[in-house]
Amino acid sequence: MLPLPPDPTPVDPAPKQRVQDEIRHDIIFGSLQPGTRVTEAVLAAKYGVSRIPVREALRALEAEGFVESKPYAGSTVSEIPVDDADDLFSVREALEAATARRAARRAAAQFSAGEPSAEWWKARRSLADLLDVGDKAVAEGNLQSLPELNIRFHLGIADLSGSASLTALLRQISGKIEWLYATDVDNRGKQSWSEHRSIMAAIDAGNPAEAERLMAGHVHQSRVGYLDRFATP
Amino acid sequence: MLPLPPDPTPVDPAPKQRVQDEIRHDIIFGSLQPGTRVTEAVLAAKYGVSRIPVREALRALEAEGFVESKPYAGSTVSEIPVDDADDLFSVREALEAATARRAARRAAAQFSAGEPSAEWWKARRSLADLLDVGDKAVAEGNLQSLPELNIRFHLGIADLSGSASLTALLRQISGKIEWLYATDVDNRGKQSWSEHRSIMAAIDAGNPAEAERLMAGHVHQSRVGYLDRFATP
DNA sequence: TTCGGACGGCATGTATACAAAATACACCGT
DNA sequence: ACGGTGTATTTTGTATACATGCCGTCCGAA
Numbered sequence: 140m141l142p143l144p145p146d147p148t149p150v151d152p153a154p155k156q157r158v159q160d161e162i163r164h165d166i167i168f169g170s171l172q173p174g175t176r177v178t179e180a181v182l183a184a185k186y187g188v189s190r191i192p193v194r195e196a197l198r199a200l201e202a203e204g205f206v207e208s209k210p211y212a213g214s215t216v217s218e219i220p221v222d223d224a225d226d227l228f229s230v231r232e233a234l235e236a237a238t239a240r241r242a243a244r245r246a247a248a249q250f251s252a253g254e255p256s257a258e259w260w261k262a263r264r265s266l267a268d269l270l271d272v273g274d275k276a277v278a279e280g281n282l283q284s285l286p287e288l289n290i291r292f293h294l295g296i297a298d299l300s301g302s303a304s305l306t307a308l309l310r311q312i313s314g315k316i317e318w319l320y321a322t323d324v325d326n327r328g329k330q331s332w333s334e335h336r337s338i339m340a341a342i343d344a345g346n347p348a349e350a351e352r353l354m355a356g357h358v359h360q361s362r363v364g365y366l367d368r369f370a371t372p
Numbered sequence: 373m374l375p376l377p378p379d380p381t382p383v384d385p386a387p388k389q390r391v392q393d394e395i396r397h398d399i400i401f402g403s404l405q406p407g408t409r410v411t412e413a414v415l416a417a418k419y420g421v422s423r424i425p426v427r428e429a430l431r432a433l434e435a436e437g438f439v440e441s442k443p444y445a446g447s448t449v450s451e452i453p454v455d456d457a458d459d460l461f462s463v464r465e466a467l468e469a470a471t472a473r474r475a476a477r478r479a480a481a482q483f484s485a486g487e488p489s490a491e492w493w494k495a496r497r498s499l500a501d502l503l504d505v506g507d508k509a510v511a512e513g514n515l516q517s518l519p520e521l522n523i524r525f526h527l528g529i530a531d532l533s534g535s536a537s538l539t540a541l542l543r544q545i546s547g548k549i550e551w552l553y554a555t556d557v558d559n560r561g562k563q564s565w566s567e568h569r570s571i572m573a574a575i576d577a578g579n580p581a582e583a584e585r586l587m588a589g590h591v592h593q594s595r596v597g598y599l600d601r602f603a604t605p
Numbered sequence: 606t607t608c609g610g611a612c613g614g615c616a617t618g619t620a621t622a623c624a625a626a627a628t629a630c631a632c633c634g635t
Numbered sequence: 636a637c638g639g640t641g642t643a644t645t646t647t648g649t650a651t652a653c654a655t656g657c658c659g660t661c662c663g664a665a
Contacts, residue, residue, distance in 0.1 A: 154649080178616065189650050194617090195431065202435050204540045211617050211656045223537040226470040230541065233466035237459040304456040304548065307437045308463065311544055315537065387619080411646065422620045427647090444626045444647050 154188045159196035161186065166205050166216055167286075167318045173218045177206065203314040219318065221369055227315055228362035232355055234309055235293060239338060239354035240347045241300035247345030259299070266295045266339065273332050282328045286321040292335055296354075299342065319365060327364045331357070387421045392429035394419060399438050399449055400519075400551045406451045410439065436547040452551065454602055460548055461595035465588055467542055468526060472571060472587035473580045474533035480578030492532070499528045499572060506565050515561045519554045525568055529587075532575065552598060560597045564590070 162182065165171040179190045179197065186193070197214055200206045208214040249255035255263075273288045290313045297306040320328075334357045341350040395415065398404040415426045430447050433439045441447040482488035488496075506521045523546045530539040553561075567590045574583040 180616075190617090191649055195428075195648095198428065198431060199435070202432070202540065202544065204537050207536070208617090209657090212658080213616060217536065220535070220537070223535055226474065226535060226538055229470055230463065230467045230538075234463045237462055241459065302453070302456055302459060303440070303450065304437050304453070305459055305463075307435065308545065311435065312541065413646075423647090424619055428618095441647090442627090445628075446646060 154186070155192040155195050158182070158186050158188060158192050159199050162196060162200060163203070163205060163314055166200075167314070167321055171216050173216050175216045177214050177216060179214075200314075203311060205314060219315075224319060224365060224369070225362070227312065227319070228358065228365070231312065231316065232358045232362070234305065234312075235296070235358050236351045236355040238293075238297045238300040238302070238305050238309065239342065240351040241302055241305070242296050243342045243345055243347040243350035245299065245301045246342050247347075250345065262295060262298045266292065266299070269295060270336060270339065273335070277329050277332055282324050285324050285328050285332060286317045289320050289332070290317045296338070296342070320361075323361075323365050323368060326368060327361060331361060334360070387419075388425040388428045391415070391419050391421060391425050392432050395429060396433060396436070396438060396547050399433075400547070400554055404449050406449050408449045410447050410449060412447075433547075436544060438547060452548075457552060457598060457602070458595070460545065460552070461591065461598070464545060464549065465591045465595070467538065467545075468529070468591050469584045469588040471526075471530045471533040471535070471538050471542065472575065473584040474535055474538070475529050476575045476578055476580040476583035478532065478534045479575050480580075483578065495528060495531045499525065499532070502528060503569060503572065506568070510562050510565055515557050518557050518561050518565060519550045522553050522565070523550045529571070529575070553594075556594075556598050556601060559601060560594060564594060564597075567593070 162171070162177075171177070177197070179193045182193045182197075183190045197206055197208065201208050201214070205217055205219075206214045207217050245259075249259050269288060269292055273285065273292070276282070276284050276288065293316070294306070294309060294313060297309045300306070320331075334353070338350060338353045338357060341353050395404070395410075404410070410430075412423045412426045412430065415430075416423045419426070430439055430441065434441050434447070438450055438452075439447045440450050478492075482492050502521060502525055506518065506525070509515070509517050509521065526549070527539070527542060527546060530542045533539070553564075567586070571583060571586045571590060574586050
């Protein structure tokens with residue numbers, strides 16, 4: 140008997156994650172404007188799921204700072220204040236400097252202790268592929284895919300650092316980073332992406348100081364470029 | 373007719389928050405040891421609520437890094453690696469320096485623009501009370517209440533900063549901060565608490581640079597003290 | 606006309622019930 | 636004896652139903 144495809148209509152394996160990403164995307168790219176009142180029931184109907192996944196997604200987005208909720212009063216899309224960008228960048232600078240430093244230290248440790256572990260290789264390979272994909276995107280000029288690739292790269296570095304705490308923290312602010320990046324991709328996108336390879340090289344070389352320096356500079360450049368463009372004197 | 377107390381058995385206004393705090397407390401103070409497998413049903417029975425609030429609490433604690441969950445596989449109490457302390461402190465330094473700076477800037481703005489807003493006064497008053505309560509706790513020698521007071525002070529400063537993003541971020545790592553503080557309260561508790569007043573004074577004076585410097589030094593001292601005590605050479 | 610309070614609609618918070626998935630274990634085949 | 640597979644149990648994920656609290660509106664009195 141032929142094993143027919145058991146999924147005529149492919150069911151969602153994880154509606155929660157999908158809904159969360161969809162809502163965040165809609166906020167970042169303007170489809171859901173700040174101040175909009177979002178109710179669980181409406182979103183549930185919109186994405187074809189029940190209220191529970193929507194609820195979890197809203198909680199996560201609240202932690203990321205994209206929506207605000209008051210008990211029994213509902214949720215609204217947050218105003219994303221441009222003022223916060225500078226502070227966010229300063230935090231991100233410290234955070235990502237730490238992940239890069241640790242990633243380099245861990246890479247050196249992996250190689251000095253015989254063969255690197257399988258999961259390390261997997262993460263490393265994933266990053267290599269990501270760099271290629273990003274380069275191609277830059278070459279082809281479709282910059283709109285860069286924000287997501289960018290955040291995946293930085294999360295990948297955090298993965299390599301082996302620190303669950305730092306990774307979780309970066310994941311928390313990754314949404315905001317994507318938002319900042321999306322607003323400035325036309326200006327800094329190309330150059331910013333090209334810096335990723337040198338960071339990766341420093342990590343591969345097992346040079347913590349250099350990796351930290353490059354990553355700090357990378358983030359700092361983004362910061363300067365952003366503030367230069369959206370200066371609020 | 374006398375309005376009798378309508379609550380013979382006081383019902384929880386917000387079980388979710390209570391359960392979340394309870395679980396975190398149990399993890400921080402050792403009642404729930406790392407690696408322990410925690411199931412929603414057991415916790416629900418333990419705290420006398422349904423699975424849903426427990427579920428939400430676990431999600432929040434996962435974001436804070438205290439538990440790890442895999443889809444359909446359950447949750448376990450995270451190993452809290454001491455290695456992360458240094459990185460966490462460096463992030464916290466940047467984060468809280470930003471909150472202090474902004475709080476001072478905002479205080480100056482509030483006073484220069486006539487009368488400060490009501491909510492500003494409320495937050496400011498809350499901090500003043502908190503400082504008194506902490507001083508009394510230090511004088512009476514019951515240091516076990518300091519970790520919670522400490523984190524409430526720092527969150528209060530974040531509130532004064534007026535930045536929802538920074539406040540949310542600090543709230544995310546506040547659990548870890550409380551954990552670090554709890555492990556070192558006997559050593560640095562008294563001196564650490566006394567530094568809070570000078571930070572508050574700099575903010576009241578509307579001096580952003582000084583507030584930032586003091587806060588950064590305050591956190592840095594905690595960091596040095598901690599690493600000195602739990603050095604892993 | 607305006608201010609105060611109470612009522613009703615409505616959205617969230619929670620509880621219960623059911624479905625999907627992963628792990629653990631026993632059984633079978635080699 | 637050992638490895639693999641199939642099943643059974645356990646646990647999470649989701650859906651539905653009900654309770655609780657807030658917001659806006661309407662009514663009434665000053």
